[in-house]
Amino acid sequence: MAVNRIDPWGSVLVEDYERIIEQFGLEHFDQKIFPDPNRLMRRGIVFAGRDLQRIATCIEEKKPYYVLTGFMPTNDHLHFGNKMVVEMVRYFQDHGAHTYILVADLEASAVRKVSLEEARKRALSFHIPAYIALGLDPAKTTFYFQSQNRDVVQLAFTFAQKITLAEFKAIYGKADPSRIMSALTQSGDILYPQLKERMPGIIPVGVDQDPHIRLTRDIVRRTKETKFFLPSAIMCKYTPSLQGDLKMSKSKPESCIELPEDDAIVKKKIMRAISGGRSTLEEHRRLGGEPEKCMVFELLKQHLIESDDELQKIYDEYKSGRMTAGEIKQLAARKMTAFMEKMREDMKKAASLKLNFISFKT
Numbered sequence: 001m002a003v004n005r006i007d008p009w010g011s012v013l014v015e016d017y018e019r020i021i022e023q024f025g026l027e028h029f030d031q032k033i034f035p036d037p038n039r040l041m042r043r044g045i046v047f048a049g050r051d052l053q054r055i056a057t058c059i060e061e062k063k064p065y066y067v068l069t070g071f072m073p074t075n076d077h078l079h080f081g082n083k084m085v086v087e088m089v090r091y092f093q094d095h096g097a098h099t100y101i102l103v104a105d106l107e108a109s110a111v112r113k114v115s116l117e118e119a120r121k122r123a124l125s126f127h128i129p130a131y132i133a134l135g136l137d138p139a140k141t142t143f144y145f146q147s148q149n150r151d152v153v154q155l156a157f158t159f160a161q162k163i164t165l166a167e168f169k170a171i172y173g174k175a176d177p178s179r180i181m182s183a184l185t186q187s188g189d190i191l192y193p194q195l196k197e198r199m200p201g202i203i204p205v206g207v208d209q210d211p212h213i214r215l216t217r218d219i220v221r222r223t224k225e226t227k228f229f230l231p232s233a234i235m236c237k238y239t240p241s242l243q244g245d246l247k248m249s250k251s252k253p254e255s256c257i258e259l260p261e262d263d264a265i266v267k268k269k270i271m272r273a274i275s276g277g278r279s280t281l282e283e284h285r286r287l288g289g290e291p292e293k294c295m296v297f298e299l300l301k302q303h304l305i306e307s308d309d310e311l312q313k314i315y316d317e318y319k320s321g322r323m324t325a326g327e328i329k330q331l332a333a334r335k336m337t338a339f340m341e342k343m344r345e346d347m348k349k350a351a352s353l354k355l356n357f358i359s360f361k362t
């Protein structure tokens with residue numbers, strides 16, 4: 001049986017992630033410690049973390065903890081990385097977490113030169129509705145803007161005393177002033193919920209955001225005057241590019257699907273993706289397809305098919321050669337356009353919701 005079951009680690013990119021775990025001293029993710037693991041957890045897309053047991057214990061013992069993430073409202077596009085983060089936030093919201101979503105408008109102004117006014121407009125008209133369409137439960141979420149949150153800025157100033165330039169460079173590779181300010185502000189965000197009540201917190205991130213987690217954990221260890229819990233983190237793999245590279249990249253638009261994206265464009269991109277089909281139909285029927293190398297199967301697995309049974313059936317059909325690469329692409333294109341349509345509709349509905357923004361005295 002083992003041969004034909006979907007191995008969640010069974011993609012060509014496994015070695016890269018093992019290296020990342022080793023290099024950064026991450027924990028392997030173990031889905032057994034969490035109740036009702038979601039699709040990303042079950043399929044090995046969530047692959048690593050830090051201090052996960054602490055959060056699992058909070059869930060089990062129904063103790064308070066929080067989940068937090070933030071985004072820079074730079075342009076009106078999201079990608080699959082954002083979708084995975086939202087799905088992880090939703091998982092923890094459904095399992096008792098206090099939820100914070102912040103708009104990183106200070107960071108956007110420092111590193112992307114977006115004015116606070118512009119950032120505010122984009123966050124309200126696009127990013128927050130999109131996060132809700134991707135699964136965030138707005139009724140259980142507290143929102144804030146960095147620029148309005150004096151406590152976060154105050155924390156950033158305090159944390160500035162806890163780290164040297166050399167350490168910063170060791171974590172981030174480079175250290176220009178705008179990055180330093182943004183990173184310290186981000187540490188402020190990550191710990192801010194603990195000012196009200198000291199409790200564990202978890203930050204779902206893409207692997208590329210791990211430096212922020214490491215910096216914040218270093219800061220916590222050195223901050224004796226306020227006793228924070230070390231923040232936990234949970235990490236998703238990248239959605240590989242349609243051409244088979246480790247991650248989708250905006251600099252190669254043909255490799256990358258935006259959220260939401262126009263039907264005709266997204267279909268064309270899927271049709272041109274690297275598949276696991278053989279060079280001739282005869283060979284495909286005889287040897288079977290190669291789902292492990294197929295970026296279209298990867299899209300189905302990571303994002304488009306919720307049911308494990310349904311995914312298993314497609315895997316079996318494809319692997320046996322009964323389903324062709326053309327057919328799996330048609331299927332993915334159908335699922336993808338249905339997904340985009342629903343996302344656009346849900347965004348419209350979300351745009352008129354009343355949100356819980358923290359109000360700050362001015």
Ligand code: TRP
Pocket residue numbers: 068069070071072102104107185186189190203
């Ligand atoms: N730096 C993040 C980004 O580039 C945004 C961000 C700010 C954030 N504060 C955060 C993310 C706290 C997670 C947790 O999009």
